[in-house]
Amino acid sequence: MAFDYSANMIELAKKHRADVLDKVDFRVCDATDYQQLLNLKQSRPFNKAFANMAIMDISNIEPLFKAVYEMISSNGIFVFATHHPCYTYPNNDYFTTCINKGVAIEGQPVLQNYYHRSISEILNTAFATGFVLDGFYEVPFKNEKTPIIMIIRLHK
Ligand SMILES: C[S@@+](CC[C@H](N)C(=O)[O-])C[C@H]1O[C@@H](n2cnc3c(N)ncnc32)[C@H](O)[C@@H]1O
Structure with missing residues (x-):
């Protein structure tokens, strides 16, 4: 799926x-519509869920976390890769959740919304849903020294 x-x-x-x-x-x-997400349900629960570079593009992540938690098995995992918020925040203000306009593909006709959230906001959404954190990776672009992506692994 x-x-x-x-x-x-x-x-x-x-x-x-x-x-x-x-x-x-x-x-x-x-992904912001809990009922639509639950319609993805299959006869058996999913073992794994993965969101590749989408969390920062999604305006409200709570429905997704709740629906994934609901649809994965009791030992299921949810992994997502997203912008590392420590290095991309706007307005010199890391803690305030906000929209950051940006470019994904050079030459795109309009800027797109990136939804900036601190790491604690993302993780607290996961914890409030019931997830436990069991993996955290920071990934630089090629040989650079700053991680632009973070990868988080949660389990039920
Ligand atoms: C950076 S792209 C990554 C696409 C793909 N996961 C990949 O790895 O190539 C982010 C994607 O998130 C999708 N997206 C943004 N908001 C969404 C939402 N509310 N529900 C589902 N997809 C959404 C966009 O349409 C876009 O395709």
Whole structure:
């Protein structure tokens, strides 16, 4: 199962991974809509959930965390990679949750919203849902000395 709220992204993903269409169910779903997320439920719980570089693009992450917690097995894990907020925050203000306009692809016609959240805000959302943190990685871009991405592993 894989999803995005952009039908275009799902079409591209299907083209790009035509080799796994018989194994992966690609769906359009809004990660801020708890009911839509629960509609992804299968007959058996998921063992693993992964969000690759999407948390910083999602306006409200609470429904996603709650739905993933609800739909994974009792020893399931939820891993996500996202912007490292310590190095990308706007207005010289790390702690205030806000929208940071930015560029994902050079030449894009309009700036897009990045949702800046401190690490404690992200983790406290996870803890309030019931998740436990059991992995934390900081990843620099190529040979740089500053991590621009963080990867967090949670388990139920
Ligand atoms: C940086 S892209 C990453 C895409 C993909 N996960 C990858 O690794 O190539 C972030 C994605 O988050 C999706 N997104 C943003 N808000 C969303 C939401 N509320 N529900 C579902 N997807 C969302 C965007 O459409 C975009 O495709």
